[in-house]
Amino acid sequence: MTQDASFDIDQRVRQTLARVFHLSAGEVAGDLRMGHFPLWDSMGHMQLLIEIEQEFGLTFPTYEIAELLSTQAIIKAVEKYA
């Protein structure tokens, strides 16, 4: 995957995160984990992944869902399955 493509995925994942959890661009920088924001609990996690799947038009395998607990993990998974 090219650097541009990786950067694009990174940005889109963070924008989705910001949209789902009502955050500003500055608040979604860096590696964030589930529990970092009050809204990123188990329900927020599902909502985030639903949005990520819609954003990228992909489907995560069921057994991956519980592992995607950080932005880095989500970005890597999107790169893998997109």
Place this chain on the structure above:
Amino acid sequence: MQLLRNSISSIDFLLLVPVLVCIVASALVSLLPRLRSRYGLLTISLLATAAVYRRAMLGYVLINLATYLFVTGLAQIPIGSQPQKQQRWRWSIAAMLVLLLVFLAGRYYELETRPVPSLGVTVFYFSLNMWAFLRLITLLWEFGSGRVEKPSLFAFLTWIGLPFTLIGPILRYSQFQQQLSLVNERPKTERTLSGQWWRRFFFAAGQVSVGLLLTGFLVSLSSSEIVWPHWEKLAISFSLAPWSFYLLWAGYFKFMEGLAMFWGLNLPPSFNRPFGRSNLSEFWASWNMTATSVFRDYFFYNRWGLSRFNLYFNALIVFLMVGVWHGLNGYWVLWGLLHGIGFCAYLWYRANKQRLATWQHRVLDAPLRFAGPIATYLYVCSCWFLPPAILKLIR
């Protein structure tokens, strides 16, 4: 004195024996350096399992070995390509479904209470309690998803026989495997017995003691000849019974966490002050966490073959399964459904509260902050203590 007798007699034998076994297991490993080896730990694990399960030991070992043999067979499928990974995953799902059916059949036909005479001794050929069931499910899931490789027989037997997890909490194989290599580098006893350890020990002892006293008190009340008015009975049930149950189990699991440290094992925490949480979601995120996290990771985060996730459907499924995990009868099914409905109500509120105007937020915020913990506590207790009329209907 009667209260003390009631408290002691109310100790579930299921808790007392594991506690004693774990104390002995921890002491042995601490005092006898020769036991600090893989075979030493395996031997203690198997002896501990025999002490806890006794005549059901054979049944317990049989079901675990059957699962291990399945995993061994499935490990023959290489997972170099995506289709092969999918194949292993599908076989693992099939195995989980079979295990679930076996678990439910065991509950329905009460197989764990049916001994079989064999060579002059009565043994139980079936033993799959709620903890063993959930533990094996985690192995099948983790192996099927590729998170863990096939465990060696030594590691598997040590894991299923770990004295600190025989009746909870859940330590998934991936969590055990990470620590297995460190078990051989166990900390010295003096380092384990730190100030923090003693604080944890006395806290756990306090929880168990208060839980026992409350249980004894409730037993005294129920066996006394006093006829309590309905509202007073309700108040006692809602105030004392949940706390007695919670303190007993929270204390027990905290004991296990502390004793496991002598083996160099860190068990994940089980409770995080569940009473007083402001909504059902926070309650369940704080109650029996090692078990609820399994239901969350495997069943709530699940598509169930649908093209899209449906959180309401998932919530109902999860709580129904949690109910059935406790018991296959009308009470637990209804209990699960009630929690599922409550959880769905919270999901709906959470999804729609953004639509409220700011002034409506301000009006509702303060009362909700106050009423939330009370309403959550009352709802949880109501699900436990169903009215007699409803209990009659579901029996």
